[in-house]
Amino acid sequence: MGFGDTTGVLRAGLSADCIVLHHNLFDIDPGQIHQTQMDFTYFQGD
Known part of the structure; x- marks a missing residue:
């Protein structure tokens, strides 16, 4: 996706x-x- 210089680590x-x-x-039935x-979403640290 071209985000290797800003994400991934x-x-x-x-x-x-x-x-x-x-x-x-991993603990529930598929x-x-x-x-x-979703309880929370963090995007760019917020």
């Missing part, structure tokens, strides 16, 4: 985008994944 000055999900996707909601 945790380093000062780079974007730290991530999401926090309501469920751990048939319930569609019911998982």
Whole structure:
């Protein structure tokens, strides 16, 4: 996607985008994944 110079590692000055999900996707039945909601979204550190 061409973001290799700004994302992909945790380093000062780079974007730290991530999401926090309501469920751990590794601990629930695959048939319930569609019911998982996002609790938080962090984009460019906010």
